[in-house]
Amino acid sequence: xxxxxxxxxxxxxxxxxxxxxxxxxxxxxxxxxxxxxxxxxxxxxxxxxxxxxxxxxxxxxxxxxxxxxxxxxxxxxxxxxxxxxxxxxxxxxxxxxxxxxxxxxxxxxxxxxxxxxxxxxxxxxxxxxxxxxxxxxxxxxxxxxxxxxxxxxxxxxxxxxxxxxxxxxxxxxxxxxxxxxxxxxxxxxxxxxxxxxxxxxxxxxxxxxxxxxxxxxxxxxxxxxxxxxxxxxxxxxxxxxxxxxxxxxxxxxxxxxxxxxxxxxxxxxxxxxxxxxxxxxxxxxxxxxxxxxxxxxxxxxxxxxxxxxxxxxxxxxxxxxxxxxxxxxxxxxxxxxxxxxxxxxxxxxxxxxxxxxxxxxxxxxxxxxxxxxxxxxxxxxxxxxxxxxxxxxxxxxxxxxxxxxxxxxxxxxxxxxxxxxxxxxxxxxxxxxxxxxxxxxxxxxxxxxxxxxxxxxxxxxxxxxxxxxxxxxxxxxxxxxxxxxxxxxxxxxxxxxxxxxxxxxxxxxxxxxxxxxxxxxxxxxxxxxxxxxxxxxxxxxxxxxxxxxxxxxxxxxxxxxxxxxxxxxxxxxxxxxxxxxxxxxxxxxxxxxxxxxxxxxxxxxxxxxxxxxxxxxxxxxxxxxxxxxxxxxxxxxxxxxxxxxxxxxxxxxxxxxxxxxxxxxxxxxxxxxxxxxxxxxxxxxxxxxxxxxxxxxxxxxxxxxxxxxxxxxxxxxxxxxxxxxxxxxxxxxxxxxxxxxxxxxxxxxxxxxxxxxxxxxxxxxx
Amino acid sequence: xxxxxxxxxxxxxxxxxxxxxxxxxxxxxxxxxxxxxxxxxxxxxxxxxxxxxxxxxxxxxxxxxxxxxxxxxxxxxxxxxxxxxxxxxxxxxxxxxxxxxxxxxxxxxxxxxxxxxxxxxxxxxxxxxxxxxxxxxxxxx
Numbered sequence: 001x002x003x004x005x006x007x008x009x010x011x012x013x014x015x016x017x018x019x020x021x022x023x024x025x026x027x028x029x030x031x032x033x034x035x036x037x038x039x040x041x042x043x044x045x046x047x048x049x050x051x052x053x054x055x056x057x058x059x060x061x062x063x064x065x066x067x068x069x070x071x072x073x074x075x076x077x078x079x080x081x082x083x084x085x086x087x088x089x090x091x092x093x094x095x096x097x098x099x100x101x102x103x104x105x106x107x108x109x110x111x112x113x114x115x116x117x118x119x120x121x122x123x124x125x126x127x128x129x130x131x132x133x134x135x136x137x138x139x140x141x142x143x144x145x146x147x148x149x150x151x152x153x154x155x156x157x158x159x160x161x162x163x164x165x166x167x168x169x170x171x172x173x174x175x176x177x178x179x180x181x182x183x184x185x186x187x188x189x190x191x192x193x194x195x196x197x198x199x200x201x202x203x204x205x206x207x208x209x210x211x212x213x214x215x216x217x218x219x220x221x222x223x224x225x226x227x228x229x230x231x232x233x234x235x236x237x238x239x240x241x242x243x244x245x246x247x248x249x250x251x252x253x254x255x256x257x258x259x260x261x262x263x264x265x266x267x268x269x270x271x272x273x274x275x276x277x278x279x280x281x282x283x284x285x286x287x288x289x290x291x292x293x294x295x296x297x298x299x300x301x302x303x304x305x306x307x308x309x310x311x312x313x314x315x316x317x318x319x320x321x322x323x324x325x326x327x328x329x330x331x332x333x334x335x336x337x338x339x340x341x342x343x344x345x346x347x348x349x350x351x352x353x354x355x356x357x358x359x360x361x362x363x364x365x366x367x368x369x370x371x372x373x374x375x376x377x378x379x380x381x382x383x384x385x386x387x388x389x390x391x392x393x394x395x396x397x398x399x400x401x402x403x404x405x406x407x408x409x410x411x412x413x414x415x416x417x418x419x420x421x422x423x424x425x426x427x428x429x430x431x432x433x434x435x436x437x438x439x440x441x442x443x444x445x446x447x448x449x450x451x452x453x454x455x456x457x458x459x460x461x462x463x464x465x466x467x468x469x470x471x472x473x474x475x476x477x478x479x480x481x482x483x484x485x486x487x488x489x490x491x492x493x494x495x496x497x498x499x500x501x502x503x504x505x506x507x508x509x510x511x512x513x514x515x516x517x518x519x520x521x522x523x524x525x526x527x528x529x530x531x532x533x534x535x536x537x538x539x540x541x542x543x544x545x546x547x548x549x550x551x552x553x554x555x556x557x558x559x560x561x562x563x564x565x566x567x568x569x570x571x572x573x574x575x576x577x578x579x580x581x582x583x584x585x586x587x588x589x590x591x592x593x594x595x596x597x598x599x600x601x602x603x604x605x606x607x608x609x610x611x612x613x614x615x616x617x618x619x620x621x622x623x624x625x626x627x628x629x630x631x632x633x634x635x636x637x638x639x640x641x642x643x644x645x646x647x648x649x650x651x652x653x654x655x656x657x658x659x660x661x662x663x664x665x666x667x668x669x670x671x672x673x674x675x676x677x678x679x680x681x682x683x684x685x686x687x688x689x690x691x692x693x694x695x696x697x698x699x700x701x702x703x704x705x706x707x708x709x710x711x712x713x714x715x716x717x718x719x720x721x722x723x724x725x726x727x728x729x730x731x732x733x734x735x736x737x738x739x740x741x742x743x744x745x746x747x748x749x750x751x752x753x754x755x756x757x758x759x760x761x762x763x764x765x766x
Numbered sequence: 767x768x769x770x771x772x773x774x775x776x777x778x779x780x781x782x783x784x785x786x787x788x789x790x791x792x793x794x795x796x797x798x799x800x801x802x803x804x805x806x807x808x809x810x811x812x813x814x815x816x817x818x819x820x821x822x823x824x825x826x827x828x829x830x831x832x833x834x835x836x837x838x839x840x841x842x843x844x845x846x847x848x849x850x851x852x853x854x855x856x857x858x859x860x861x862x863x864x865x866x867x868x869x870x871x872x873x874x875x876x877x878x879x880x881x882x883x884x885x886x887x888x889x890x891x892x893x894x895x896x897x898x899x900x901x902x903x904x905x906x907x
Contacts (some may be wrong), residue, residue, distance in 0.1 A: 643802070650809060651808065653812055657815050657896065722797035724799055731797075735849075735862075742887040746841075746887055746890070756902045
């Protein structure tokens with residue numbers, strides 16, 4: 001399974017080569033990857049449904065308790081199928097939509113990486129695995145939103161999405177760490193089996209808030225909903241895939257995943273129901289405010305995400321069945337509608353619904369798909385969306401708390417969504433023909449396959465909901481509940497309150513759709529209020545961030561090396577000295593059994609240090625510092641550490657080389673500092689040196705813990721196959737540290753390069 | 767363009783190849799005797815720095831054939847890559863793997879690959895700094 005998930009990244013690396021060989025057919029070839037994942041998941045399905053889940057583990061760093069482990073149960077299976085199934089259609093669709101785009105290969109790289117990350121999120125069992133894949137989806141999504149990177153607005157939206165989801169990601173990380181602290185495990189499965197401990201712990205509320213912070217930002221819940229419609233700056237295949245079917249559902253997935261462990265408490269129900277319901281209405285309301293077809297769809301996605309959150313908050317078997325059904329239905333029709341929107345945009349040249357009309361004559365297939373999908377969105381019988389909506393109303397009617405509030409909000413939201421569905425599906429295709437920037441014609445087959453399949457599924461599942469319901473949806477709902485769920489889905493639930501609510505929302509919704517321009521005029525009057533929403537807060541916060549950054553830069557970044565050094569040394573001395581003196585006490589005994597040669601070397605080192613400070617010529621100062629370094633190398637040799645001595649010598653040599661290169665660039669040596677400053681510098685130097693001496697004496701004076709050098713010496717040959725212990729430690733025992741160090745070294749080199757090159761460039765072009 | 771003095775350039779002609787050879791020697795014997803990727807990397811960086819002092823940065827770039835920045839990238843790739851074979855074997859990330867080349871009695875291992883990675887990163891980093899410093903100097907004069 002690890003291979004299946006990670007293969008996407010490997011494939012992404014090969015895309016540039018592949019697109020050079022296969023040209024226009026690359027998309028179809030790449031679509032084989034998600035397709036094969038989908039088939040593979042289907043083939044695993046019977047086993048998953050029977051046993052409740054399959055577990056795959058691969059040790060990563062067992063000493064830290066970390067492993068790369070995946071867990072495939074009903075919920076993961078449902079999400080996995082949606083991701084891979086819709087992913088297949090999206091790649092085919094994109095090969096038509098972006099046909100001939102110069103950066104098509106880059107698009108495939110990104111979308112494949114995203115797909116793998118998303119599969120990783122929904123199948124991860126380890127908390128850290130989950131987090132890493134979660135952040136990968138944020139990064140790939142950022143790159144995909146900003147795909148048209150020459151467009152400033154796209155860049156801005158991409159950054160906004162990134163900042164919002166990354167802030168949430170930080171909250172999520174804190175939440176996951178708390179989860180580990182409270183539950184004592186890195187495995188989701190283990191943690192969720194012991195929900196009692198989690199819910200009764202004193203840290204439950206902070207943990208819940210952190211985790212929900214991550215989920216809410218990712219899934220665009222109020223008040224973080226504003227980034228999602230802005231993310232529509234992405235090419236339509238991206239919007240269709242990331243911002244309706246998959247990525248925004250990652251937050252929903254997380255909440256569903258945590259439900260058996262953390263759900264059911266008062267805090268959980270309150271937060272999820274209230275926030276979910278508000279998001280639902282706000283999304284639906286804003287949907288009819290705009291005329292851009294993608295914006296309308298984006299806000300109706302916000303509405304759907306709010307609904308899903310609300311259902312998770314309500315809890316109970318009915319709500320969970322409604323949750324998984326609504327989730328599936330939404331992915332199907334919203335994917336189809338976005339692809340239709342893309343086709344309209346592609347073939348007519350406009351995204352504004354007001355500029356389209358009477359298109360059904362030119363684009364009959366697209367119109368049919370849009371019509372079916374929109375019926376499902378509006379929840380009209382006999383579509384799958386209708387089944388979902390009935391279940392939603394039933395769940396809301398049975399809600400144990402906030403019943404009245406939730407019923408009102410759901411009804412209001414569904415009225416508005418019916419209107420939005422009508423706007424999207426009816427207005428562009430019917431009515432008088434309007435002049436569009438391009439002569440409209442039917443979309444190519446690659447762009448019709450996706451909407452046709454998804455709309456077709458909405459229709460088929462509407463008539464035969466048990467096809468999905470009996471196995472997959474029950475298993476998914478069971479995974480969310482934490483117990484087994486057996487509910488049969490029907491299209492026709494009989495004449496009941498839910499059906500009444502459905503009818504009312506349909507009627508009023510169509511009315512709103514019919515009078516849409518008028519309604520928009522009314523809403524428009526409230527624009528000043530609406531513009532002061534959370535997004536304005538976001539921009540204020542960004543401004544504040546910049547101002548704080550400027551202020552602290554002025555305060556701390558003087559640009560003078562000596563100031564940085566003083567600051568660093570003083571904080572080091574202060575913190576370490578405090579701990580040493582107050583917590584520990586400088587206890588040591590001075591044993592002066594030194595050899596003559598050691599004394600001589602030590603004196604040479606001290607003398608050269610003093611000389612280096614007194615020299616008036618720069619070269620002489622460098623030379624004196626060099627002597628000091630060689631003295632230290634001698635000390636290493638005296639204590640039989642040849643590796644250290646060689647390293648010290650080489651470093652000294654290179655330091656001299658680099659210093660000389662730098663010294664050429666400096667102004668003539670002159671007395672830059674006043675006597676007062678010299679005294680200050682001396683003071684800092686003396687207390688730093690004094691503290692180091694004290695520290696060394698104290699550390700050497702006592703055995704705080706047993707030395708590990710014995711272990712290293714004993715195991716160097718049998719485990720590391722090497723006689724040079726230093727090297728065995730560097731490349732084997734402590735290879736992870738070395739890996740970190742070479743990264744730091746590389747960063748330093750890049751820093752030098754950037755600093756020098758950029759400065760040189762700035763000076764050339766003033 | 768030659769910038770060094772006669773003595774330096776004559777010395778460099780002999781010293782640079784010797785230093786490069788010596789660095790390879792240090793790199794390969796590092797696991798059992800004093801040496802290793804870090805030290806060897808410093809030695810070879812010193813060699814190229816000397817070459818650059820004598821012959822100028824363009825000549826050194828030509829001699830290297832690859833941009834020192836690519837050395838850094840490739841080194842990091844080797845370092846990370848050497849962590850993966852263990853994972854393939856089902857052992858913890860970064861566990862050392864040893865293979866014996868049949869017939870020669872030669873032992874290859876992931877620590878060696880890792881050490882080569884370190885060698886390249888050190889070489890690349892030092893040379894990036896040294897060459898950039900020189901080139902920027904020259905741009906300004």
